[in-house]
Amino acid sequence: MVICPLCRKNSVGKVGSNQYYCWDCFVEFLIEKDKTVIYEVCDDGSLLPYCQDNSQLTLGG
Numbered sequence: 001m002v003i004c005p006l007c008r009k010n011s012v013g014k015v016g017s018n019q020y021y022c023w024d025c026f027v028e029f030l031i032e033k034d035k036t037v038i039y040e041v042c043d044d045g046s047l048l049p050y051c052q053d054n055s056q057l058t059l060g061g
Contacts, residue, residue, distance in 0.1 A: 002014075002020055002031075004020075004022035004024065004025060004027070004029070005029055005036045005038060006022065006025050006027055006029070006038055006050070007022060007024050007025040009022065009024045009025075011023040011024050015028065018030060018031045018032065019031075021041075026041060027039060027040060027041065027050055028041055028047060037049070038050035
């Protein structure tokens with residue numbers, strides 16, 4: 001089971017290879033060997049790096 005790195009809930013679906021979407025906080029994230037990168041999903045479906053206080057949030061995986 002995959003847990004969202006942002007909200008820590010488990011309502012996560014797989015959208016690609018090592019790529020997931022959280023249905024609770026509406027972010028997409030990519031799990032790589034040494035890190036997890038979180039993206040905001042725009043209205044047009046494009047992805048922007050998730051920013052918190054104007055800096056990208058990258059969590060250790």
